[in-house]
Amino acid sequence: MPELPEVESLRRSLVPHVVGQTIQSVEVHKPKLVSSKGTSRRPSSSKKKKFERGLTQETIKQIDRKAKNLIIHFESGKVLLIHLKMTGQLVYQEDGERLALGGHPIEVSEHELPNKHSHIIFELERGTLFYNDVRMFGYLLLYDSWDDLAAEQHFDNLGVDPLAEEFTLEHFRNGLKDRKAKLKTVLMNQEVVTGLGNIYADEACFAAGVRPDRACNSLSDEELAKLHAEIQRIIQTAVEQGGSSVANYIMADGSRGTYAREHKVYGRGGKECLVCGNQLAKTTMNNRTTVLCLHCQQ
Numbered sequence: 001m002p003e004l005p006e007v008e009s010l011r012r013s014l015v016p017h018v019v020g021q022t023i024q025s026v027e028v029h030k031p032k033l034v035s036s037k038g039t040s041r042r043p044s045s046s047k048k049k050k051f052e053r054g055l056t057q058e059t060i061k062q063i064d065r066k067a068k069n070l071i072i073h074f075e076s077g078k079v080l081l082i083h084l085k086m087t088g089q090l091v092y093q094e095d096g097e098r099l100a101l102g103g104h105p106i107e108v109s110e111h112e113l114p115n116k117h118s119h120i121i122f123e124l125e126r127g128t129l130f131y132n133d134v135r136m137f138g139y140l141l142l143y144d145s146w147d148d149l150a151a152e153q154h155f156d157n158l159g160v161d162p163l164a165e166e167f168t169l170e171h172f173r174n175g176l177k178d179r180k181a182k183l184k185t186v187l188m189n190q191e192v193v194t195g196l197g198n199i200y201a202d203e204a205c206f207a208a209g210v211r212p213d214r215a216c217n218s219l220s221d222e223e224l225a226k227l228h229a230e231i232q233r234i235i236q237t238a239v240e241q242g243g244s245s246v247a248n249y250i251m252a253d254g255s256r257g258t259y260a261r262e263h264k265v266y267g268r269g270g271k272e273c274l275v276c277g278n279q280l281a282k283t284t285m286n287n288r289t290t291v292l293c294l295h296c297q298q
Contacts, residue, residue: 003068003195003196003197003198003199003200004065004067004068004161004162004163004194004195004196004197004200004235004239005195005200005235005238005239005241007065007068007069007070007084007195008065008163008239009102009239010070010090010102010103011063011064011065011070013100013102014063014090014092014100014102015062015063017092017094017099017100017127018060018063018092018100018124018129019060019061019062019063020059020060021059021060021124021125021126021127022057022058022059022060022124022125023055023056023057023058023059023060023122023123023124024056024057024123024124024125025052025056025122025123026051026052026055026056026120026121026122026123027052027120027121028048028051028052028119028120029118029119029120029121030043030119030120030133030136031043031044031045031047031048032044032136033119033120033131033133033136033138033139033140034047034048034051034120034139034140034141034142035047035048036139036141037083037139037141037154039137041139050142051140051142054078054142054144055074055078055080055122055142058074058075058076058078059074059075059076060072060073060074060075061073061074061075066154066155066158066161066194067155067158067161067190067194067195068083068194068195068197069081069082069083069154070082070083070084073146077144077145077146078142078143078144078145079142079143079145079146079148079149080140080141080142080143081139081140081141081142081143081149081154082131082138082139082140083138083139084103084104084133084138085133085135085137085138085139086104086135086137086138087103087104087106087133087134087135087136087137087138088103088104088131088132088133088137088138089101089102089103089104089105089106089109089117089130089131089132089133090102090103090129090130090131090132091109091113091129091130091132092127092128092129092130093113093127093128093129093130094126094127094128095127098113099127103132104133104134106132106134109130109132113128113130114130115132117132117133117134118130118131118132119131119132119133119136120140157190157191158190158191158194159175159190159191159192159193159194160192160193160194161193161194161195162193162194162195162196162231162232162235163232163235163236163239167193167228167232169224169225169228171192172192172193172224172227172228172231173221173224173225173228175191175192175193176192176216176217176219176224177216177217177219177224178216178217179215179216179217180215180216180217181215181216182212182213182214182215182216182285183205183210183211183212183213183214183215183216183219184201184202184205184212184213184285184286184290185285185286186216187201187204187205187212188201188286188288193231195235196231196235198266198288198289198290199263199266200231200234200235200238202265202266202290202291202292203234203262203263203264203265203266204227204230204231204234205227205292205297206264206265206292206293206296206297207230207233207234207264208223208226208227208229208230209223209226209296209297209298210223210226210227210297210298211292211294211297211298212285212290212292212297213283213285213290213292237262238262241262265280265291265292265293266291267291268280268291269281269282269289269291270282273293273295273296275293275296276293276295276296278293278294278295278296280292280293281293281294
């Protein structure tokens with residue numbers, strides 16, 4: 001699944017191609033993708049029709065991001081929430097040329113659009129936006145207004161975005177200091193800081209010199225300050241570099257993020273630590289592989 005830097009890079013890349021365009025028509029071939037966001041979703045023909053009719057002749061005003069979600073705002077006030085999940089992909093094509101392609105790579109999309117994975121098709125004024133999804137875990141949900149979206153409490157348990165001004169050291173310290181849970185567990189549960197997944201949690205802990213299996217309330221003020229600063233630095237740098245190209249995640253312009261070159265621990269279990277030369281340890285936390293240096297991280 002793409003993490004915050006990958007989704008933010010995708011958002012920034014899509015904006016110049018689709019903002020300001022009006023949707024001429026919408027085709028939904030897999031109704032469950034627009035019916036709900038649960039793991040067990042029943043397709044709804046009425047929601048399919050509402051989605052198709054509700055977006056026709058809507059003009060795209062702006063594209064925002066909340067954690068790992070893309071949010072498309074329309075001039076009318078309507079809002080489209082998009083989560084790519086594991087294998088979702090957005091492709092914008094104009095005059096037969098793919099000008100924007102981001103998300104999970106789907107080989108057939110490189111030369112054939114639409115294809116068997118093209119489940120939602122938006123015809124715009126100048127081109128076509130395809131939502132492709134191999135495993136169909138993603139979802140696209142339409143709301144009549146931001147208030148309607150907010151009423152469903154999608155974001156009620158989300159913490160502060162690490163790129164936001166509100167992500168202060170005080171906020172971070174207050175969110176961690178009384179928790180007994182393991183540090184990485186809290187970093188990834190999105191309640192204190194949003195958008196951190198396996199990659200950036202491992203990298204931030206290593207850069208700060210703290211073990212991801214430490215209890216949050218065992219960290220000193222100095223360690224918390226270092227971790228807060230490293231989260232901000234790593235996320236900002238990763239966005240600037242287009243994210244990480246692991247899991248073949250590609251950006252909207254078809255290029256691959258280069259931040260994977262900066263990885264110090266993620267995906268390097270058993271290899272030498274780039275700082276001290278000791279072998280990196282690999283363990284499992286919350287069913288996710290975790291890599292750390294037992295020498296550099298305390």
